[in-house]
Amino acid sequence: MKREVKSFVHVRSRTSKKDLEIFEKFKNKNFFDSKEVSHISKLLPEKKINILEIGFGDGNNLIEKAMANSNMNFYGIEVFKSGIASVLKQVQIHDLKNICLFYGDAKDFLVKIEKPFFDFIFILFPDPWPKKKHWKRRLIDQNFLNLIKQNLKEKGRLIVKTDWQDYADDIKKDFAEFKVLHDSNVLQSLKPIQTKYEGKAIEEGREVFTYITDLNA
Numbered sequence: 117m118k119r120e121v122k123s124f125v126h127v128r129s130r131t132s133k134k135d136l137e138i139f140e141k142f143k144n145k146n147f148f149d150s151k152e153v154s155h156i157s158k159l160l161p162e163k164k165i166n167i168l169e170i171g172f173g174d175g176n177n178l179i180e181k182a183m184a185n186s187n188m189n190f191y192g193i194e195v196f197k198s199g200i201a202s203v204l205k206q207v208q209i210h211d212l213k214n215i216c217l218f219y220g221d222a223k224d225f226l227v228k229i230e231k232p233f234f235d236f237i238f239i240l241f242p243d244p245w246p247k248k249k250h251w252k253r254r255l256i257d258q259n260f261l262n263l264i265k266q267n268l269k270e271k272g273r274l275i276v277k278t279d280w281q282d283y284a285d286d287i288k289k290d291f292a293e294f295k296v297l298h299d300s301n302v303l304q305s306l307k308p309i310q311t312k313y314e315g316k317a318i319e320e321g322r323e324v325f326t327y328i329t330d331l332n333a
Contacts, residue, residue, distance in 0.1 A: 135201035142204050142217075150193060150220030156229045159216050160189045167191065167306065168267075169238045170222045170255075175203030177240065177309045182215045185305055191234075193218040193225050222255065223263065232269045236306060241313040244280035254283065261290055265331040275300070276327045277308065279317035284325035297328040 131139075139147060148159075165188040172178045172192040182190040192215070194200050200217050207215050218225055242255045256276065264274055277300075278284050288296075300307045310318075317324055 131197055132201075135197065138201050138204045138208070139197075142207070146207055146215060147200065147204060147217050147219070150218040150225040150228070153218060153225065153228055156191070156216075156233060160191075160214060163187060163189050163214070165189065165235045166233055167236045167238070168193070168234045169240070171195070171239065171242060172203065173199050173311070175199055175206065177238075177311065178203060178215065179206045179210075179212075180309055181306060182212055183210060186214060188214060190215045191218070192216075193220065193222050195219070195221065223260065226263050226267050229267065231266045232272065234267050235269055235272045236275065236303075237264055237268060237272070238275045238308065240275075240277050240308055240311055241279065242276075242283075244278065244283045246280065251286075254286075256283075256287055256290065258290055261331065268331055270332055271330055272332065273303075273328055273330050275303065275308070277314065277324060279313060279322045279324050281323070281325075287325070287327055291327055291329055294329045294331060295333055298326050300326050300328065302328065 153159075165185075167181070167188060168191045169178050170193055172194050173196070175192065175194075178190055178192045182188075192203065194217070197219060200219055203215070203217060206212070239256065243253075245251055245253045261274075268274065276287060278287065314324055
């Protein structure tokens with residue numbers, strides 16, 4: 117999965133012809149520019165559970181979970197159009213009716229939608245911005261958690277995973293006032309698959325930190 121960024125939207129200078137075709141096919145159906153979104157609840161058939169993945173990258177987790185949980189709605193926001201195109205191709209192949217994708221910055225997106233809306237919000241391996249001078253660019257901080265909290269339903273959960281120690285330390289401090297679980301098995305069918313970042317971390321002997329919390333508890 118691509119690393120999510122905070123208010124630093126990356127714009128590709130070129131988009132392939134095939135990607136442009138897939139964007140056009142799904143535009144305003146399964147694919148939206150986050151700046152143009154309103155009434156998110158009307159974009160997919162009404163179902164009981166709404167899941168958002170922020171920075172879904174290659175979309176493997178999003179696709180697998182949507183296929184395994186057809187009774188749930190899955191939303192994803194990403195700043196890399198190549199990842200969005202990849203997921204839309206899978207949506208087409210598998211004729212998925214429970215996925216909706218957005219291009220843009222997560223913070224701008226969350227500000228605009230109806231609140232509360234989501235039952236689960238996943239942030240899997242956000243960009244750690246490893247140099248200390250860049251830490252201010254990290255996605256997760258108290259302001260962003262407050263925005264997440266507004267978008268979660270009662271008993272809704274935020275799930276964060278990272279393999280970066282100092283980022284994990286900061287997240288732990290941010291979550292200090294909340295009850296936090298660390299075993300993703302409690303998510304049952306929504307337990308994330310192993311991302312390439314997680315696989316690399318395990319291969320290199322780095323610890324993977326998991327935080328699951330109900331911000332509204």
